[in-house]
Amino acid sequence: xxxxxxSVTNFSKSYADAxxxxxxxxxxxxxxxxxxxxxxxxxxxxxxxxIMNLRNGDQGQVLLWGNKWDNLSQAQREKIxxxxxxxxxxxxxxxxxxxxxxxxxxxSWDANYCQKLVHKWNLDPKQRVGDLSGGQxxxxxxxxxxxxxPDLMIxxxxxxxxxPNIRRQFLGELVELTCEIGSTVxxxxxxxxxxxxxxxxxxxxxxxxxxxxxxxxxxxxxxAHVKISTxxxxxxxxxxxxxxxxxxxxxxxxxxxxxxMKQTLDEFKNNHSAxxxxxxxxxxxxxxxVCHATD
Amino acid sequence: MQQIxxxxxxxxxxxxxTLISIILLAATLMPMQIILPGNSGEPExxxxxxxxxxxxxxxxxxxxxxGGMLKLKQHYLWAINPYYRNVLISAFLILVIxxxxxxxxxxxxxxxxxxxxxxxxxxxxxxxxxxxxGKSLLHKTLIPSAPILLGLTVKLGVPPNxxxxxxxxxxxxLVYYLFEVDRDKVKTAKETLQAVGIxxxxxxxxxxxxxxxxxxxxxxxxxxxxxxxxxxAICLPYFKLGLVPLTYLVFxxxxxxxxxxxxxxxxxxxxxxxxSTLISLIGESRKLMPQIKPVAHTFIGPGQIDLKNRIxxxxxxxxxxxxxxxxASVIVLAELLSIEYNFxxxxxxxxxxxxxxxxxxxxxxxxRWINVSLVLVTALASYxxxxxxxxxxxxxxxxxxxxxxxxxxxxxxxxxLRLISKTYFAKLPMESLLKVK
Numbered sequence: 117x118x119x120x121x122x123s124v125t126n127f128s129k130s131y132a133d134a135x136x137x138x139x140x141x142x143x144x145x146x147x148x149x150x151x152x153x154x155x156x157x158x159x160x161x162x163x164x165x166x167i168m169n170l171r172n173g174d175q176g177q178v179l180l181w182g183n184k185w186d187n188l189s190q191a192q193r194e195k196i197x198x199x200x201x202x203x204x205x206x207x208x209x210x211x212x213x214x215x216x217x218x219x220x221x222x223x224s225w226d227a228n229y230c231q232k233l234v235h236k237w238n239l240d241p242k243q244r245v246g247d248l249s250g251g252q253x254x255x256x257x258x259x260x261x262x263x264x265x266p267d268l269m270i271x272x273x274x275x276x277x278x279x280p281n282i283r284r285q286f287l288g289e290l291v292e293l294t295c296e297i298g299s300t301v302x303x304x305x306x307x308x309x310x311x312x313x314x315x316x317x318x319x320x321x322x323x324x325x326x327x328x329x330x331x332x333x334x335x336x337x338x339x340a341h342v343k344i345s346t347x348x349x350x351x352x353x354x355x356x357x358x359x360x361x362x363x364x365x366x367x368x369x370x371x372x373x374x375x376x377m378k379q380t381l382d383e384f385k386n387n388h389s390a391x392x393x394x395x396x397x398x399x400x401x402x403x404x405x406v407c408h409a410t411d
Numbered sequence: 412m413q414q415i416x417x418x419x420x421x422x423x424x425x426x427x428x429t430l431i432s433i434i435l436l437a438a439t440l441m442p443m444q445i446i447l448p449g450n451s452g453e454p455e456x457x458x459x460x461x462x463x464x465x466x467x468x469x470x471x472x473x474x475x476x477x478g479g480m481l482k483l484k485q486h487y488l489w490a491i492n493p494y495y496r497n498v499l500i501s502a503f504l505i506l507v508i509x510x511x512x513x514x515x516x517x518x519x520x521x522x523x524x525x526x527x528x529x530x531x532x533x534x535x536x537x538x539x540x541x542x543x544x545g546k547s548l549l550h551k552t553l554i555p556s557a558p559i560l561l562g563l564t565v566k567l568g569v570p571p572n573x574x575x576x577x578x579x580x581x582x583x584x585l586v587y588y589l590f591e592v593d594r595d596k597v598k599t600a601k602e603t604l605q606a607v608g609i610x611x612x613x614x615x616x617x618x619x620x621x622x623x624x625x626x627x628x629x630x631x632x633x634x635x636x637x638x639x640x641x642x643x644a645i646c647l648p649y650f651k652l653g654l655v656p657l658t659y660l661v662f663x664x665x666x667x668x669x670x671x672x673x674x675x676x677x678x679x680x681x682x683x684x685x686x687s688t689l690i691s692l693i694g695e696s697r698k699l700m701p702q703i704k705p706v707a708h709t710f711i712g713p714g715q716i717d718l719k720n721r722i723x724x725x726x727x728x729x730x731x732x733x734x735x736x737x738x739a740s741v742i743v744l745a746e747l748l749s750i751e752y753n754f755x756x757x758x759x760x761x762x763x764x765x766x767x768x769x770x771x772x773x774x775x776x777x778x779r780w781i782n783v784s785l786v787l788v789t790a791l792a793s794y795x796x797x798x799x800x801x802x803x804x805x806x807x808x809x810x811x812x813x814x815x816x817x818x819x820x821x822x823x824x825x826x827x828l829r830l831i832s833k834t835y836f837a838k839l840p841m842e843s844l845l846k847v848k
Contacts, residue, residue: 170490190494198487205485208425217421220414221488221495 119182121146121268121300122167127176128324129162136162138324139176144302144317149294151311151332152304153403154321160304161201163321164272167302168198180268194222197261201272203253207246214245215260222264230263233289237282251277255286262289269293271303275310283307287314308400312336318399322410330376332399338376339402341395344368344388355388360409372397372405418502422479429478433471440464444517461518462531468514469535476506477540500589507536527575530582534558537582544589557581715841723773723836730768734761770825774832777839 120143129137136159144150154160165171167178169185180188180196206214211234219225234241237255239248248256254277261269269290275283291314293299305311311318311332318335320328342359344350349364352371356362359371368390377384385392397405423430444464480503488495511533518529538555545551558578738761745752 168487168491170487185491190492193492194494196491200487205482207482209421213421217414217417218486218488220417221492221498 120144121148121181122302123179123182124163124167125177125179127163127166127178128174129159129166129171130174135324137166137173140321140325142319142326142329144300146300147294147298148300148302148317149290149315150302150317150319151315152302152319152321153306153308153311154304155407158321159324160321161272164198164270164302164304165200168196168270191223195224195264195267197222197264197266197269199254199257199261199271199274201276203257207244209245210241211239211243211245211248211256212241214256215263218260219263224265226263226265229265230259233259233262237285251279251282254278255282258286262293265293265297266299267297269299269301269303271301273304273306275305275307283310284313290314308403309398312399320403320406322407328375328406334376335402336399338373338381339397339399340373340381341370341397341401342373343370343393343395345391345393350390361405372402372409374402374406374409414498415502415505418483418498419506421483422476422502422506425479425482426475429475433468433475436471437468440468441514441517445520457521458528461522462528465514465518465532466535469511469532470539472510472532473507473536473539474543476503476536477543479503480540481543497590503540503589504586507533507540511536527572527579530575530579534578534582537585541585554585716837719837719841723776723833726772726776727769730772731765734765734768737761766822766825770829771832773829773836777832777836 122142122144124140124142127137127140127142128135136157140163142163152160152163162171166173167180169178177184181192183192209217215230215234216227219227219230237259239252239255239259245253245256254274258271258274261271261274275286278286287310290301294301303315315332318328318330318332319326322328344356346368349366350369351364352359352362352369356371358373358375358377360374362369362371373381373384379387381394385394441464444461480499483489483499486495489499511530514532515529518532519526522528535558538558541554542551545554558581561574561578561581564574738757741757742752742754744750
């Protein structure tokens, strides 16, 4: 198996007295599209900016292609693109000046692809960057990141201000790019429905750690609401210990399967004497259930 | 090279209005550097004029291009891509060096001695650039003031040549600093907010923010009780605004004590500091204005006009108060230290500067961030200040003739400017005043 493209080891970061990242460990392989989930203030931006070497950690290390940032070659650095959550500067430039200028710093810059995206997403090349709306500004930075044709793309809430139409198109471009040049992508988002469309891995950041990190398809096949029917309210027992949000009800109990088990859902259903009803669950529901379980 | 050319273009174009102001300033002073000294037989006066004028232009050039660089530095590439960093710094240095060469060639026509002085435009540009590029308030004040402090050591017997060499060496050191040391991580507004804690300011150093917070927490209920409006949110909770004149005193006191001509230092610096007091005040007020965003929509019609009037009055009050504190403190200081000074000159010039401040304040509050930068505000106001000073010095008018027709025309035009800009301020929709992007 090839070595990971990104590896974060025992990484910690604090602000004043608040520890945002706590001995975090995390790896991403070539070609993965990883969706990073977490509540507001969970440390998603801190993690992504630390990966980009924009923030110093308190301890631990971040390796890209097996190297620390100081040892990355110029060529490797130019194959990384990043979209920050908050973008500033460049307000006085025109859209095409901005893209041409920044494109000049990336040898792999695809000017034709860039123009195609500008046209496709209805940006006016002659408009000043400072006059763009929040959504348009985000589109501009996303175009800049995509046009680099990067090996590694790090996106901090790239679709937060985009309308559903553009959001879909952007996610499509992301998948195409990954298929075309094998880019590795990590993006944070609160729109969980999006990650089902593009991501092949999902990472959930909670309490300063990546507490859940799964293959999306494997996760989707493994999660469900369950309703266990018995004659009386049922308390959680050892055999159901892997279930979360256990709630005894008049005719049994309800709960959630939130982590992949060794057995399939059908096997889980058939291996118990009680009648178990499996109710399919979306990733968004899964996210809410997992967050609820930690409250 | 292509990227350096593009970067130079962006450094020029990041604020055209400011650029025009600086070109006007250079176009006024550079011909004077050639013509005026030729008419004056005193080498000391020639030297002072050449030095002062080239430092003024050099400082604005340094601040302006550093402002462009600062805007481009905000991109994440600054922190991770050495090529991007080198392009930005190289473009800045090319511009500073080209300007310095032009300025030096103009100066060389009339420079009576000390040819090392030909490096002063470069040094002025480099040091002043750090008022923008400095990482902290300490950097932003200490680095640009270092040449002044070094210059003062001439009073301790250090030969001027040595001081000049030290200043030139320090300028080269700043170039090294830019290339090799200044590789800070990007500090996002979010991180700053988290660092200082909720309820405090992201624009101020943590210690000042904590003082503000402590004072504001106790003062706010009283202010809200006595004044049923939100103009206090623009000025009063920010203790820093009231501290401005006292901060400037820190510079005036050692200058007065170390110079051999305390009288003129006191008189000149008092007026300059008074002018910069109101610039910083208006700049800060504009930054703090968005604080009333959450409640601004509740003011409509006459209520909105009333709110704007109250904001304007609060700013005017602070201008007058700060300038009064500064001038009064200087006078008390001069009395205590037995330094001779021209009371009438200091007071009259300060009134003149305050008048300019009051005339401009509604206009400055009306300007939107998107169209104008603080550099422009500084450039325009300082330009006005330089014109005032130059007018007073060059005309050498006796004080008994100050109340003449030109003076009345001048005051009349200030009043007209105030009325026009106040009308404009009153007519602007609240949203455009609060617009920060």
